[in-house]
Amino acid sequence: MSELKYWVWLASMEDVRYRVKNLLLEHYGGVSGIYFSRPADNDAVTFLNDVEREALANKDLSGARRIIDECAEHSIAIVTKQDAVYPNRLSAIYDPPLVLYVRGRLPNIDDMCAVAVVGTRSATPYGLKMAKRMGYDITRCGGLVISGLTRGVDAAAAEGAMEAGGGCVGVLGTAIDDESTNTGICADTAFFGALVSEYPPGAPTHSSNFRARNRVTSGLAVATLVVEAPAKSGALLFADEALNQGREVFAVPGNADAVNSVGTNRLIMEGAQPALSAWDVLSGYAARFENLSRSGKRRYVPEQPLEMEADNQPSDDASEAGSEDAQEKQKKRGKKNPLKRLWTKKDIDKPEDEEYIDLKKQLSELNETQLAIVSAITEKSTHIDDIIERTSLPAAQVLGELTMLQIKGYVSQEPGKRFSLNISQK
Secondary structure (H helix, E strand, O other), rough: OOOOOHHHHHHHOOOOOHHHHHHHHHHOHHHHHHHHOHHHHHHHHOOHHHHHHHHHHOOOOOHHHHHHHHHHHHHOOOEOOOOOOOOOHHHHOOOOOOOEEEEOOOHHHHHOOOOEEEEOOOOHHHHHHHHHHHHHHHHHHOOEEEOOOOHHHHHHHHHHHHHHHOOOEEEOOOOOHHHHHHHEEEEHHHHHOEEEOOOOOOOOOOHHHHHHHHHHHHOOOOEEOOOOOOOOEEEEHHHHHHHHHEEEEOOOOOOOOOOHHHHHHHHHOOOOOEOHHHHHHHHHOOOOOOOOOOOOOOOOOOOOOHHHHHHHHOOOOOOHOOOOOHHHHHHHHHOOOOHHHOOOOOOOOOOOOHHHHHHHHHHHOOOEEEEEEEHOOOOOOEEEHHHHHHHHOOOOHHHHHHHHHHHOOEEEEEOOOOEEEOOOOO
16 A cells, blocks of 8 residues: 555546646656655646646645545455556556546456447437347357446446346446445446446546546447437547547447437448447457357356366356256266256156246256356245355355346345245246
């Protein structure tokens, strides 16, 4: 923490321009050099204006210490530009933020084909459907969705990503502890992926924050996909930002007479790549990112402890856990089929009725880890500790998959960290 307070001190200065903060790091050779610089030193720095020189003369660290304490209290990670986990992709833009505040788990973004999915807040049913489908398929094919999480297209894409069983990175234009982040899509993203903001706890919200957020959102991604945007739309400004950063821009075509597709159709006419499917976006990056697959069988899986990899990572045929091949592989690993408790009946005695057949159909849509969790919920209001113990899976993995099961409607959460099945066990 020796220099962390200086990073937070500098990053929190509203009167110093983003670009100037980065130039100061180069000029003084580090954040400590900036903090311990004298007013006379700054007078000689030609790219500073008088307001910035005055701001830098204030060496009070009480605000920085308060931010650090609040982040520690609320499990908010502080990632500085010098940290190894800070994305190189973001660091390379013209004016990267010095500090990122993170809730959740930030993946290794540089190793992933991250796509920023954006569009109008006032999306039509077509726009919402396409955004959710794109978010879902990008994730299934091994990509990572980056979203501003605003209502409409952005939120729908994030929902699709999480329904596909992957993470999502949400970039905020508000303080990391803003009240709006504690519920809905923001809370789900923080739980299953990561919420990112350059604004610390307690920071005021300005209208300029949301335009500034665009540079971070597009800076984390290798490409931007505009799903639906009218003639005057913030999504078009976002596309301009992405192009200025050297990112490729894709757009989903719409009806020629549709008001909400005027902007996206115009982008295509001006050179944006048309995208009818997620693979239209991802295919050009397949050689660069080996985990991408059009079939959706190879997709990003959060890292697990080494001792858990052999038994607990989902296999390519996890989506067909009820097949004979999958069951045979489970037997070879010495594992019980997690379907057995829910499925096994005396089939020789009588034909299965329609409700029982439907149960099989529902469970066949779950991956191997989700099936193990469902099988561990042996009674109503099963405590989370019992589920973790019965599955022998890492706590973080169980919590993440339980979130997905809740989104899909298989499981409901009750007070006291207890969970119940929403499916019939006949």
